[in-house]
Amino acid sequence: DGGITQSPKYLFRKEGQNVTLSCEQNLNHDAMYWYRQDPGQGLRLIYYSQIVNDFQKGDIAEGYSVSREKKESFPLTVTSAQKNPTAFYLCASMGRGNGYTFGSGTRLTVV
């Protein structure tokens, strides 16, 4: 996956349950991002981190949380406060002066 790995590929969440999506990169990139993709909506920014132990809210952060304890890892937790979590989630990283490298995505479905 070009150095950035997301897991799992498919995830099912029950009502009221928290779930965590994994994103790992071996590209030595400082910046990492989480986007949500819905049909006809394009990609919307959830959270991003430019450096270890620091992260910023994006446009649609409510109901989500992140951590950045290691440069390589940027997990996203979808909490029970996110009322409409069914979507395709994309993680990306960016090195100096280059565009994003995306992971292959996680498709989350509420059951």
Add this chain to the structure above:
Amino acid sequence: GENVEQHPSTLSVQEGDSAVIKCTYSDSASNYFPWYKQELGKRPQLIIDIRSNVGEKKDQRIAVTLNKTAKHFSLHITETQPEDSAVYFCAACFSGGGADGLTFGKGTHLIIQP
């Protein structure tokens, strides 16, 4: 914040013809404009990008033009081929080449008719 509008939402062209997708942005401070191609069920992939100090950039059959005054930029694909069929997204960012996060358009579904 930044707002990016993308048109059309669907574009159907005959194989061999050209395709043009247009985007406008709201923040005059934006300085980085990438284009991504996403095939069904796959991750977006960067196909070309342009920075605000350049008016046009070309890579084989793909070109991007930028009009800073009008705040719009366009993707041009010439001699279209069946493998060009995909969803294309434009994006814009006002800082660090995207370091603070890109704002994406809603996408254009390009269909190449044989």
